[in-house]
Amino acid sequence: MTKITFENLGAIEFGEIEISQLTVICGENNTGKTYVTYLVYCLLKTWKHFVDINLNGILRELHKKGVAKIDLQENVASSWQEICAQALVKFEEQFPEMLASNSNLFSKLKLSVDIPLGTQWKTKSYKDELRSSTGNLLITINKLENSSIVEFAAPESESLVSHAFGDFIEDKLLELMLHESIPNVFIGSTERTGATIFRKQLNLATSNLVDLLSQVHKQGADSLTPHQLFETVYGKRDYALAVKHNVDFINQLPNTSAEEGELLKSSPNLLDIFERIVGGTYVTNNEGVTQFKPRGSNLKLGLGEASSSVRSLLIVWYWLKFFAKKGDMLMLDEPELNLHPSNQRRLARFIAALIKEGVKVFLTTHSDYIIKEFNTLIMLNQDSPKIAGILDKLKDYTSEDKLDASCVAVYMAKEEYILRPGGKRKTKARTLVKAEISKTLGIEAISFDETIDDMNSVQEAIYYGLN
Numbered sequence: 001m002t003k004i005t006f007e008n009l010g011a012i013e014f015g016e017i018e019i020s021q022l023t024v025i026c027g028e029n030n031t032g033k034t035y036v037t038y039l040v041y042c043l044l045k046t047w048k049h050f051v052d053i054n055l056n057g058i059l060r061e062l063h064k065k066g067v068a069k070i071d072l073q074e075n076v077a078s079s080w081q082e083i084c085a086q087a088l089v090k091f092e093e094q095f096p097e098m099l100a101s102n103s104n105l106f107s108k109l110k111l112s113v114d115i116p117l118g119t120q121w122k123t124k125s126y127k128d129e130l131r132s133s134t135g136n137l138l139i140t141i142n143k144l145e146n147s148s149i150v151e152f153a154a155p156e157s158e159s160l161v162s163h164a165f166g167d168f169i170e171d172k173l174l175e176l177m178l179h180e181s182i183p184n185v186f187i188g189s190t191e192r193t194g195a196t197i198f199r200k201q202l203n204l205a206t207s208n209l210v211d212l213l214s215q216v217h218k219q220g221a222d223s224l225t226p227h228q229l230f231e232t233v234y235g236k237r238d239y240a241l242a243v244k245h246n247v248d249f250i251n252q253l254p255n256t257s258a259e260e261g262e263l264l265k266s267s268p269n270l271l272d273i274f275e276r277i278v279g280g281t282y283v284t285n286n287e288g289v290t291q292f293k294p295r296g297s298n299l300k301l302g303l304g305e306a307s308s309s310v311r312s313l314l315i316v317w318y319w320l321k322f323f324a325k326k327g328d329m330l331m332l333d334e335p336e337l338n339l340h341p342s343n344q345r346r347l348a349r350f351i352a353a354l355i356k357e358g359v360k361v362f363l364t365t366h367s368d369y370i371i372k373e374f375n376t377l378i379m380l381n382q383d384s385p386k387i388a389g390i391l392d393k394l395k396d397y398t399s400e401d402k403l404d405a406s407c408v409a410v411y412m413a414k415e416e417y418i419l420r421p422g423g424k425r426k427t428k429a430r431t432l433v434k435a436e437i438s439k440t441l442g443i444e445a446i447s448f449d450e451t452i453d454d455m456n457s458v459q460e461a462i463y464y465g466l467n
């Protein structure tokens with residue numbers, strides 16, 4: 001289980017979070033929830049790019065003999081902590097850029113990351129290959145079951161470009177070894193409803209990349225500096241990496257006649273559950289025009305004509321229909337945006353259904369309805385013969401609507417007395433407090449309970465004062 005510890009992250013002075021099947025962060029406004037979300041997203045999304053495996057010997061052998069092999073246990077797993085420490089230094093340097101922020105804001109940021117390798121990579125077999133644009137086999141990668149040895153073969157070894165093949169090999173080895181620890185992540189940021197306003201900036205970045213490639217074509221690869229490449233691809237922008245990725249996604253929505261994704265093929269009911277929340281379906285034609293078709297109607301509405309909830313849920317629908325796979329992680333910053341309380345409850349049940357299908361979910365929320373619906377699903381998961389009778393009386397629930405408390409982690413952003421690592425006494429700090437979760441009562445969400453109790457007290461005072 002991936003664990004991230006941090007100090008001085010925005011409003012949060014100290015925090016520690018472990019990624020579970022369902023990870024939820026609650027808290028009042030301006031308590032640092034979005035910063036934590038973006039930290040988790042950026043770490044999981046970019047971590048493999050900062051990990052460096054020494055492949056110099058492998059590449060030399062491939063170029064000389066056409067075959068080579070590496071013992072991943074000996075060359076990677078045994079020194080994984082040191083490899084991660086080096087990657088973390090690189091990540092910390094680039095993190096302010098990923099948030100489109102002044103680096104001074106994070107000058108005191110301290111991070112500690114524990115990303116375990118797991119064991120599945122060693123037990124399973126693995127095969128992959130790389131071919132040229134004309135179909136020629138360039139390199140093969142092969143690993144047998146219950147072995148840490150990976151073998152490579154390059155039929156045309158004399159034509160290998162070492163750095164390009166090194167990147168390919170490293171990507172594939174990390175894909176194999178980190179499959180358990182780092183899921184493929186998709187995020188819906190709070191800016192998702194207005195992401196289309198960033199299209200001009202995105203098109204400008206694309207234009208810059210085309211200009212850079214033209215320069216390389218005319219002047220040769222030596223004319224391209226690492227600084228130019230970074231500035232073009234990851235360079236300074238006015239919005240965070242998560243928002244940019246939402247903009248990228250919206251600008252490349254697939255035609256709705258395209259082939260459905262892996263998760264939906266195995267669990268087609270998920271789309272029906274989600275479309276009951278959004279109230280219809282989306283259609284994108286060959287020209288890239290996207291419209292919304294309300295359920296039970298022949299109307300097709302432009303996105304500007306549809307409700308804000310339709311725009312808010314668009315990217316999740318397209319992710320679910322075309323891209324979602326078992327083992328992925330869906331991150332949602334305030335999924336309740338623009339949703340009626342009844343749909344917030346349905347969304348909670350949809351999230352539980354995703355988890356049951358092997359998808360991890362990470363979300364921040366202000367919604368008491370979502371938390372209380374999770375509580376209901378946790379309570380329905382009890383091993384009791386009475387549950388079947390209860391379900392018969394609950395018309396909106398089925399035997400599938402359950403959530404295992406052991407796979408849920410809820411954190412509240414708030415001020416609390418804590419004992420920091422290495423400290424001798426507790427001090428008050430803005431932090432993340434992990435909520436207690438009961439199999440019989442659900443999540444103890446103190447921040448919501450206090451607000452509701454306060455409202456009830458005010459209403460009781462008014463009522464009894466008048467009577």
